[in-house]
Structure formats: structure tokens, C-alpha cells
Amino acid sequence: MFLLKLLLRNAFRHKLRTALTIVGLVVAVSAFGLLRTLIGAWYAGVEASSSTRLVSRSAISLTFSLPISYAQRMKAIDGVTTISWANWFGGIYQSERNFFPQFAVHAETYLKLYPEYVLKEEEKIAFLKDRQGAIVGRKLAETYGWKIGDQIPLRGTIYPGTWTFTLRGIWDGAEKKTDEGQMLFHYETINEFIRKRAPLRADNTGAFILGIDQPQNAALIARAVDAEFKNSLAETLTETEAAFQLSFVSMSETILAAIQAVSYIIVVIIMAVMANTMTMTARERLAEYATLKALGFSPGFVVKLLFGESLVICLIGGLLGVLVTFPAVHAIAKVLGSFLPAFEITALTMGQQMLAALIVGVVAAAWPAWRMSRIDIVQGLRHVG
Known part of the structure; x- marks a missing residue:
């Protein structure tokens, strides 16, 4: 002392x-x-990645899309348990300064693959029933003061026009590193619009998300998926979710x-x-x-x-x-x-x-x-x- x-x-x-x-x-x-x-x-994003998820995208670039029909063939590959897909939307909310990720997803399977998005059951049901519905992370909702039932207008850039979605749910992250800054809505809503405006672009997606049963077999499953579509018009590049996230970090x-x-x-x-x-x-x-x-x-x-x-x-x-x-x-x-x-x-x-x-x-x-x-x-x- x-x-x-x-x-x-x-x-x-x-x-x-x-x-x-x-x-x-x-x-x-x-x-x-x-x-x-x-x-x-x-x-x-890399640390929050799951070892039981793979991401399959175009072998050329992420900007090239893949046919939705690939989903059934991927599901038939040994070790794959669940298939979902997501499309980047890129809309603008009020001002270009208000940037946040927006994805058009196959809602039911996507939520199964991401259990870390903790959503109340009644909100989940309301979202699945409403084609114009959307769900967002807690942090994003607090940033803009959104509440359940609010109308959220987005000005399309990739998909022209004004899109209005009804907020049906707000998820909380299961962990601190879980992303609560995204907005998700139904892929079918976007795809129906494309079928009317540009039929050749319809029934395509930016990336598939694959749920697998054994994380230790991730490399084997990824090779099997890519081999399935080798020499096709749209070859795939399949990797673990962590590797997919690292590709963005490496930039x-x-x-x-x-x-x-x-x-x-x-x-x-x-x-x-x-x-x-x-x-x-x-x-x-x-x-x-x-x-x-x-x-x-x-x-x-x-x-x-x-x-x-x-x-x-x-x-x-x-x-x-x-x-x-x-x-x-x-x-x-x-x-x-x-x-x-x-x-x-x-x-x-x-x-x-x-x-x-x-x-x-x-x-x-x-x-x-x-x-x-x-x-x-x-x-x-x-x-x-």
C-alpha cells in the first residue's frame, strides 16, 4: 500500500x-x-457463418444468375438436406443514403436455413401468408422507427418502379454477431413482375443456399454440386458460407x-x-x-x-x-x-x-x-x- x-x-x-x-x-x-x-x-459475417450451409453461385460472377430449376437437381445430391435461394434487390428507401441489404428469398426454406433469425411464430405465419409482406432485423427496424404493419416503399433500381411492402415481422439475432440489418421479402413477388416485363430473365436467382447434414463433407458436396452442372450454360461455384463471405472481405x-x-x-x-x-x-x-x-x-x-x-x-x-x-x-x-x-x-x-x-x-x-x-x-x- x-x-x-x-x-x-x-x-x-x-x-x-x-x-x-x-x-x-x-x-x-x-x-x-x-x-x-x-x-x-x-x-x-465470416465468424457468424454456419458450417452447415453452402452457397452456390454462377462460376463466372455473382452478377450472373442461375436457373431456379437447378434447385431440384441440387436437392437430389447426397448430403444436401435443404435448398433455398436469394436475389439481391438493391432498392432505395427515401434517399440513396439509406443503404441496407434487401433480398428476395424463398421465404419458407430460407427461414429454415437461418434459425439464428429469431422470429415470433405469429409474425412468421403472417409473413409467409402475405406475398407483399416483409421481415427485417431488429437493428434495422430501430434505425428507421419501423413497427409491425408499417408500409415500406422501396424505389427499384435493378427492378424498376416503386415497391411497397408491409412489415410483418422483426427478428432478433440469436447471437450478437447475427446480422439484424437486412430486409427480406418474397422472391415470388419479384419473379411474377419479371415474367410480365422480361420473361427471359424470369425464374432465375443470384445464389442458392444449401443446407447440408455433415459439415465435414462440405468440400465433397460442393464438388458434387459443381460437377452436376459442369459444361452447362450456367456452371456453378459452390463454397462454404464462410468462404463466400471471405470473398467479399478479400476485395x-x-x-x-x-x-x-x-x-x-x-x-x-x-x-x-x-x-x-x-x-x-x-x-x-x-x-x-x-x-x-x-x-x-x-x-x-x-x-x-x-x-x-x-x-x-x-x-x-x-x-x-x-x-x-x-x-x-x-x-x-x-x-x-x-x-x-x-x-x-x-x-x-x-x-x-x-x-x-x-x-x-x-x-x-x-x-x-x-x-x-x-x-x-x-x-x-x-x-x-
Whole structure:
């Protein structure tokens, strides 16, 4: 207890310098946490993927569609238990700034494949019965203030015209990483429109979702699906849901690498600032440390004082930085919620922030502590004058 009081007194002996150093630590630790949260949110879709789902799309590109007739042939492949499909809609709600994913899906089978979308039974039944019905995630509903029964108009881009859907259900994610920022409605409604306007484009979908019985056989089943349609007019590329999600993440790989590098650079910069603070502190107290050694205190005690003071400052700055990260993440989540639906600070990120603060404290004190432990008592006492 005595040593802790001594460390606190020493740490705040020069109040302005310590305060400025702590402010710098708070900014660095919170910025580090924000960047790590951003990287984690980018990979959230991959981590939330199920090992029992495969995604089959056109081998050429995701922009090319596949015939719905493929569903029956896929269902006949050994190991496939459920087939569903989804089409990207790309509508605009009120303004182009209001972006959120919208999919036209085969509702009944799609909800079976995604049990993590927790929907009340009465809402599910109402959705399945209403061709103009739609369901959305809780986060999306809260963003726009939607309630059950609301009319949601979307201005079509891929599918022209104004489409109005009735909100029949709001799902909650079974886990924190479950996407609650999507809107789902009936594929049949869109397909009927296409049959009238452009018959050649009808009865096609952007991707099939396959439920499988044994996750360990995912690769074999995927190869069997692709072999079934090899040399056809629309060949398929089938992969696990995680691999499918990673294909989108890989498009931003350079950006993510840059963000990761910046997060570490921030720590290095504040480490240099903290090292400068501890060097100045040690220089100012040279005579004091020499006096302690003259009174019989060991060099190890001097080392403890410097390391302890550095760690106290860094831990205070680190804790405040973690606390500041929460409102910052919350504010950014409101802006990026549609793009990164799982933008939340995790226990791992908080641990990384405190570890970064601890490393800064240890490294910053290493050089001055080594020097002060080796000072000559006579030369140190001469420093008084």
C-alpha cells in the first residue's frame, strides 16, 4: 500500500505533464480500439457463418444468375438436406443514403436455413401468408422507427418502379454477431413482375443456399454440386458460407491491412511519447534516486519506482481509453450500422487495448530504469547543484 501511494504521488508530481500524457494515452488507446473494432466488424459475417450451409453461385460472377430449376437437381445430391435461394434487390428507401441489404428469398426454406433469425411464430405465419409482406432485423427496424404493419416503399433500381411492402415481422439475432440489418421479402413477388416485363430473365436467382447434414463433407458436396452442372450454360461455384463471405472481405484486403498497420503505428507513437515523459521524469529526479541508493535502497527499488510510475500512468490512460471507446463505437455504429451490422466492441478488443497500454508502460520505462539503476551516487548527488 505504501509503494502504491508513493507511485501515485510521483506520477502526479508534475500534474500538467502527467495529464497531457494521459490524454494522449486515452486518444491512442481509444483510436486503437476503434480500428480493431472496425477490423472485427468486417470479419463478423465470416465468424457468424454456419458450417452447415453452402452457397452456390454462377462460376463466372455473382452478377450472373442461375436457373431456379437447378434447385431440384441440387436437392437430389447426397448430403444436401435443404435448398433455398436469394436475389439481391438493391432498392432505395427515401434517399440513396439509406443503404441496407434487401433480398428476395424463398421465404419458407430460407427461414429454415437461418434459425439464428429469431422470429415470433405469429409474425412468421403472417409473413409467409402475405406475398407483399416483409421481415427485417431488429437493428434495422430501430434505425428507421419501423413497427409491425408499417408500409415500406422501396424505389427499384435493378427492378424498376416503386415497391411497397408491409412489415410483418422483426427478428432478433440469436447471437450478437447475427446480422439484424437486412430486409427480406418474397422472391415470388419479384419473379411474377419479371415474367410480365422480361420473361427471359424470369425464374432465375443470384445464389442458392444449401443446407447440408455433415459439415465435414462440405468440400465433397460442393464438388458434387459443381460437377452436376459442369459444361452447362450456367456452371456453378459452390463454397462454404464462410468462404463466400471471405470473398467479399478479400476485395478490401489492402484497406484492412492498412487499417491494421495504422492501429499498431498509433501504439508505437504513444510509446515514444510515454518514453519521453519517463526519460524527463528520471532526469529531473536523478539526485533523489542517488540519495535513495546512498541510504541503502537497492537499484531494484529504483527500477520498481520507475516501472511502477510508468505502469500507473499507462493503466489509468488505458482504462479511460477503453471507457471512451464505448460511446465512440456507439456513435459510429449509428452511421455505419447498415454497412457493418456487427459494429460492437468485444472483450477481445478491450483486452488488446489494455495489453497495448501495458506494453507501452513497460517499454517506456525500460531505458530510464536501466540508466537510473546504474547511476553513480556521487555524480547523482552533484546533480543537485
